[in-house]
Amino acid sequence: MSEQPITAVYPGSFDPLHLGHVDIVRRATGMFPRVVVAILENTEKQPLLPVSERVRLATESLAGFPGVEVTAFSGLLVDFMRHSRARIIVRGMRAVSDFEYEFQLALMNRRLWDAVDTVMLTPNEAFVYLSSRVIKEIWTLGGDVSGLVPEPVRDALHALRVG
DSSP: OOOOOOEEEEEEOOTTOOHHHHHHHHHHHTTOSEEEEEEEOOTTSOOSSOHHHHHHHHHHHTTTSTTEEEEEEOSOHHHHHHHHTOOEEEEEOOSHHHHHHHHHHHHHHHHHOTTOEEEEEOOOGGGTTOOHHHHHHHHHTTOOOBTTBOHHHHHHHHHHHHO
């Protein structure tokens, strides 16, 4: 019986994907041979970018990372993980303020499926201040997001503004 390579899932809305996310993917690929970037389709929120566009942009932005797949999902993360044969959740941790929420999520996911573990990674300190919410705010107010998001994301946001 051959062992399957360990699969980690990095879930999120990635609306939009920023360089902090890319850094977490880079770190995760150093630990796991297969990393699935799972983009949540949350029908209760009004996203800046539709899920299909977020998948496309993440696929382009992460193309240079071996073992990385990008896909959309909806519903419970643990159900997606069972379907993907993954048992590791990767989460980014920017500050102590993230810890309580992420800790609660990790415990709940393990309660829903006891085979799952969560690995929390800290981004490079250059990206600690980045969040999708901050990127959206800068963009909405007409600011330049160059150097904060991958080039395909920057181009898509620029096209939204002028289109």
